[in-house]
């Protein structure tokens with residue numbers, strides 16, 4: 151009986167695959183390789199190249215691998231792209247999740263773990279957000295994910311599915327053993343971009359907005375290390391197996407770091423003083439997004455192992471060095 155991981159050749163999905171393998175679970179990956187890369191799927195793990203909306207394919211994979219559980223990571227994830235191409239995002243994230251859900255339910259899947267996002271909260275009044283805060287996404291990406299959450303809840307109520315919706319805050323860092331990391335070439339995430347600037351792979355870094363109502367004027371984010379996040383998925387799955395249920399969990403640490411703090415940390419850890427420019431605000435950026443993570447800690451007994459920003463940055467730099475050297479990601483052995 152294998153866990154079906156959609157998007158398992160992508161950044162977070164690949165780390166979830168490693169966490170599952172490390173825990174002795176069988177895994178099958180379904181990925182269309184639109185942003186994911188084949189070498190991120192460890193040796194020995196079946197990779198089915200295809201679309202999550204291909205119902206016949208999903209039915210076949212579920213049947214052939216005895217799948218009862220799905221972790222659904224596959225999505226488009228770039229916020230500005232979602233503003234430029236909203237219908238593309240509703241198709242990729244909302245409609246394809248609907249198709250996957252329908253095929254999975256019809257094929258007998260019992261448990262579903264879904265990648266949602268802090269973007270469902272929009273621009274919250276409160277700096278620290280718990281799961282009961284009213285969702286109010288401010289861009290098509292966040293709305294495409296919120297609609298998926300609603301579909302999962304409704305389908306679960308009608309068809310008896312157990313689920314965990316995980317709302318990630320800002321995901322960063324890399325596998326501590328160096329087996330995986332953020333490999334996308336056009337990534338826009340701050341820690342990735344700053345690491346590339348430190349290694350000379352980008353000429354400079356721009357800080358978007360220095361006039362926010364935050365202690366140093368730059369945005370605050372709750373950066374969660376990707377292996378800790380993968381562990382949270384495993385804990386959520388085990389909880390569903392043991393107790394069933396329907397859950398929504400914030401995934402973060404409950405503390406914010408400013409853009410300036412992140413930039414200073416990357417400079418200090420790398421020992422490289424790369425050029426930094428102050429630029430206007432980026433459209434759609436809330437001033438602060440910090441998770442109240444009480445629920446996931448209490449319900450799943452989830453204990454982060456890599457919550458320190460220095461550690462996260464060191465991992466991101468190590469991974470970037472490896473990619474900068476032209477090396478392919480290592481094929482992990484699990």
Ligand SMILES: NC(=O)c1ccc[n+]([C@@H]2O[C@H](COP(=O)([O-])OP(=O)(O)OC[C@H]3O[C@@H](n4cnc5c(N)ncnc54)[C@H](O)[C@@H]3O)[C@@H](O)[C@H]2O)c1
Nearest residue numbers: 157159160161162181182183184185186201202224225321
């Ligand atoms: N990176 C973050 O900070 C962040 C924050 C919140 C939520 N998320 C969510 O986490 C999930 C994973 O994000 P990521 O950062 O690993 O992105 P990613 O782009 O690295 O991974 C997405 C993977 O899904 C695959 N994929 C996309 N559409 C597909 C389809 N129709 N069929 C099959 N495969 C498909 C891609 O090839 C890729 O391997 C997404 O659902 C994203 O919305 C990410």
Ligand SMILES: O=c1ccn([C@@H]2O[C@H](COP(=O)(O)OP(=O)(O)O[C@H]3O[C@H](CO)[C@@H](O)[C@H](O)[C@H]3O)[C@@H](O)[C@H]2O)c(=O)[nH]1
Nearest residue numbers: 267268269319320338339340343356357358369409432435
């Ligand atoms: O070159 C850069 C890149 C980013 N930032 C700033 O850094 C902060 C973090 O930005 P980024 O790393 O792009 O993440 P977010 O825009 O916060 O969004 C991420 O985190 C969200 C959850 O909090 C997820 O929904 C999104 O998918 C994910 O991209 C923001 O204030 C940006 O303005 C800069 O100043 N310069």
